[in-house]
Amino acid sequence: MKDSRITLKDLAQVLNLSPSTISRALADHPAISEATKEKVQKKAEELGFIPNSIASSFRKKKSHTLGVIVPRIDIHFHSLVISGIEEFAYKTGYNVTIFQSKDSITREKEITKLLQNKMVEGVIVCLATETYNYDHFKKFRKLGVPLVFYDRVPSNYDTNKIVINDFESAFKATEHLIKKGCTRIAHIAGNQSTPIFKARLQGYKSAIKKHHGNLDEKLIIPCKTLSYEEGALCAEKFLKFSPMPDGIFCANDYTAVSVIQVFRKAGIKIPEDTAVVGFSNYPISRVIEPHLTTINDRAFQMGIEAAKLLIRLIEEEKKSIKSETITLETELIIRESSMKP
Amino acid sequence: MKDSRITLKDLAQVLNLSPSTISRALADHPAISEATKEKVQKKAEELGFIPNSIASSFRKKKSHTLGVIVPRIDIHFHSLVISGIEEFAYKTGYNVTIFQSKDSITREKEITKLLQNKMVEGVIVCLATETYNYDHFKKFRKLGVPLVFYDRVPSNYDTNKIVINDFESAFKATEHLIKKGCTRIAHIAGNQSTPIFKARLQGYKSAIKKHHGNLDEKLIIPCKTLSYEEGALCAEKFLKFSPMPDGIFCANDYTAVSVIQVFRKAGIKIPEDTAVVGFSNYPISRVIEPHLTTINDRAFQMGIEAAKLLIRLIEEEKKSIKSETITLETELIIRESSMKP
DNA sequence: CTGAAAGCGCTTACAG
DNA sequence: CTGAAAGCGCTTACAG
Numbered sequence: 283m284k285d286s287r288i289t290l291k292d293l294a295q296v297l298n299l300s301p302s303t304i305s306r307a308l309a310d311h312p313a314i315s316e317a318t319k320e321k322v323q324k325k326a327e328e329l330g331f332i333p334n335s336i337a338s339s340f341r342k343k344k345s346h347t348l349g350v351i352v353p354r355i356d357i358h359f360h361s362l363v364i365s366g367i368e369e370f371a372y373k374t375g376y377n378v379t380i381f382q383s384k385d386s387i388t389r390e391k392e393i394t395k396l397l398q399n400k401m402v403e404g405v406i407v408c409l410a411t412e413t414y415n416y417d418h419f420k421k422f423r424k425l426g427v428p429l430v431f432y433d434r435v436p437s438n439y440d441t442n443k444i445v446i447n448d449f450e451s452a453f454k455a456t457e458h459l460i461k462k463g464c465t466r467i468a469h470i471a472g473n474q475s476t477p478i479f480k481a482r483l484q485g486y487k488s489a490i491k492k493h494h495g496n497l498d499e500k501l502i503i504p505c506k507t508l509s510y511e512e513g514a515l516c517a518e519k520f521l522k523f524s525p526m527p528d529g530i531f532c533a534n535d536y537t538a539v540s541v542i543q544v545f546r547k548a549g550i551k552i553p554e555d556t557a558v559v560g561f562s563n564y565p566i567s568r569v570i571e572p573h574l575t576t577i578n579d580r581a582f583q584m585g586i587e588a589a590k591l592l593i594r595l596i597e598e599e600k601k602s603i604k605s606e607t608i609t610l611e612t613e614l615i616i617r618e619s620s621m622k623p
Numbered sequence: 624m625k626d627s628r629i630t631l632k633d634l635a636q637v638l639n640l641s642p643s644t645i646s647r648a649l650a651d652h653p654a655i656s657e658a659t660k661e662k663v664q665k666k667a668e669e670l671g672f673i674p675n676s677i678a679s680s681f682r683k684k685k686s687h688t689l690g691v692i693v694p695r696i697d698i699h700f701h702s703l704v705i706s707g708i709e710e711f712a713y714k715t716g717y718n719v720t721i722f723q724s725k726d727s728i729t730r731e732k733e734i735t736k737l738l739q740n741k742m743v744e745g746v747i748v749c750l751a752t753e754t755y756n757y758d759h760f761k762k763f764r765k766l767g768v769p770l771v772f773y774d775r776v777p778s779n780y781d782t783n784k785i786v787i788n789d790f791e792s793a794f795k796a797t798e799h800l801i802k803k804g805c806t807r808i809a810h811i812a813g814n815q816s817t818p819i820f821k822a823r824l825q826g827y828k829s830a831i832k833k834h835h836g837n838l839d840e841k842l843i844i845p846c847k848t849l850s851y852e853e854g855a856l857c858a859e860k861f862l863k864f865s866p867m868p869d870g871i872f873c874a875n876d877y878t879a880v881s882v883i884q885v886f887r888k889a890g891i892k893i894p895e896d897t898a899v900v901g902f903s904n905y906p907i908s909r910v911i912e913p914h915l916t917t918i919n920d921r922a923f924q925m926g927i928e929a930a931k932l933l934i935r936l937i938e939e940e941k942k943s944i945k946s947e948t949i950t951l952e953t954e955l956i957i958r959e960s961s962m963k964p
Numbered sequence: 965c966t967g968a969a970a971g972c973g974c975t976t977a978c979a980g
Numbered sequence: 981c982t983g984a985a986a987g988c989g990c991t992t993a994c995a996g
Contacts, residue, residue, distance in 0.1 A: 372722065
């Protein structure tokens with residue numbers, strides 16, 4: 283940032299006007315005559331005047347910046363959310379500054395401190411897996427900086443949230459398998475200390491109980507990270523069951539893909555012998571063969587809604603005290619992996 | 624940003640010291656006595672003093688912010704690069720503000736204008752596909768704001784670049800197929816107006832000529848976007864060749880995956896009948912069966928290097944006039960899709 | 965080792 | 981419709 287920049291004062295001098303007038307003219311203030319506005323705008327253009335937005339932010343106490351904290355940017359779900367946030371923020375004139383917590387609560391705390399003096403006007407957060415205490419977010423409220431959480435949101439903490447209905451989505455997915463004629467439906471469950479995976483398990487259970495009456499707990503295999511590798515381990519276990527499950531609802535797409543591959547190698551036909559449903563609609567779900575039936579988790583839309591809500595909270599006159607939770611409708615995308623004949 | 628914030632002046636009053644001293648004490652200035660420093664730091668902590676970093680940025684004319692322009696955040700390659708940028712920037716105390724050009728030159732131009740008055744200290748860019756004129760970046764040089772381009776970089780424009788050696792990578796990939804015994808190697812080529820795809824084609828040609836002497840131009844199929852769908856179309860074409868190619872080097876992983884799937888459906892064995900190599904090492908490459916041999920394009924490292932170079936340029940005393948190009952070494956990751964017996 | 969003063973480049977309430 | 985003045989919250993060269 284060399285000092286070759288022209289300032290309002292320079293412009294004022296050249297035009298024999300006061301800096302106040304220049305400032306107003308460029309801001310299209312109604313009190314300024316059209317003639318002056320034109321003159322000023324023309325000169326500003328001519329001299330390549332670039333307003334110093336830091337000075338303006340400083341003076342107006344508005345940074346027009348949103349802070350975003352995600353566990354990792356390179357996870358497709360989060361990159362979609364960020365894309366949605368950027369899209370809405372850009373259209374509304376806000377900048378987006380991103381931080382990765384790397385799923386470390388220590389780093390998450392560091393970042394919240396940073397953001398507090400960075401004077402961001404609002405913050406969007408997906409919590410680190412390690413985070414079960416939310417004290418480091420309390421300061422934002424005191425500072426009048428609104429927060430919106432998405433996906434991994436605080437429990438027992440009154441705040442703004444954007445979520446999908448995990449319970450109903452899981453219910454819908456499981457019910458789909460039931461309607462396709464599956465009678466022995468297994469579930470690969472996520473970490474039960476994470477609310478979304480707990481809700482997915484509940485949705486599964488609820489659908490089974492409603493249609494089949496009783497539930498075989500042995501058909502539920504809990505996972506820690508729901509990785510591709512963990513999925514393979516689950517699949518191996520299922521192969522030893524007798525009778526084998528004829529339907530599997532997986533809490534994410536990675537494990538679903540893994541199950542499909544291990545089963546096929548073992549000679550099990552998908553979906554004829556065992557139907558498989560995933561969760562998230564990752565790109566891989568329409569590449570794996572057979573293509574995977576899954577839940578569209580609306581990641582991009584989540585980003586849009588998070589930014590929209592946050593900016594509304596920022597711009598609202600009296601910062602509303604009531605917290606909002608927006609629940610997005612998901613969609614079951616039916617593909618070959620569950621298309622039993 | 625409510626006005627409940629405590630300022631340096633407030634602290635000064637409480638402690639009966641001047642704001643200058645407070646400022647210095649908090650900045651750990653050597654001229655301040657340890658006793659005073661401690662007193663100030665303690666009180667600052669106690670009153671929950673948060674320095675206003677916008678005021679500081681304004682005063683010091685240092686925003687400590689990097690601007691990043693990518694075509695889309697939700698493309699895995701870019702999300703990896705951004706992740707690398709954030710990682711390095713975070714450690715060095717810089718913030719990262721991201722923008723998506725959506726591959727539109729109009730939007731790219733808008734963003735450069737925005738960034739000019741946002742007072743970012745440096746900018747990292749991957750050009751929009753539409754961009755063949757770089758005038759909108761010239762202003763940054765005048766302002767003393769360094770630029771670093773990555774992946775899709777300007778041609779015939781003197782600037783800082785982070786790239787991989789596409790020619791050699793393609794050469795290496797093709798040579799690998801040759802060494803595996805392939806004698807009729809095809810290439811799915813990318814858009815030839817994009818330098819990286821041009822270089823990949825050249826690398827392919829060069830390897831073929833070196834080892835096989837002559838080149839059969841019919842074995843080169845040009846694509847526009849190298850999408851999964853386009854890959855399938857190419858595969859269909861290959862199936863009609865006689866004799867069929869016994870090796871295919873694809874300019875990206877999407878088309879490679881597509882080829883594998885179409886070929887397998889047609890009863891062609893991979894790698895026995897036809898070996899396939901991709902480019903990029905996308906996550907899908909280690910999921911597709913058989914796992915895909917591909918080039919690791921070092922996306923994360925690219926982000927690290929881009930940030931490192933940019934921050935060096937920002938912090939260098941005399942902004943160096945010479946432009947730098949950093950070429951990262953790629954790596955051929957050999958997996959099953961090319962493991963001919 | 966500490967302080968008084970000036971100033972970064974804007975914006976805005978007040979005055980005319 | 982335009983201007984003079986104050987000030988946002990820091991930092992820093994200068995003085996002591």
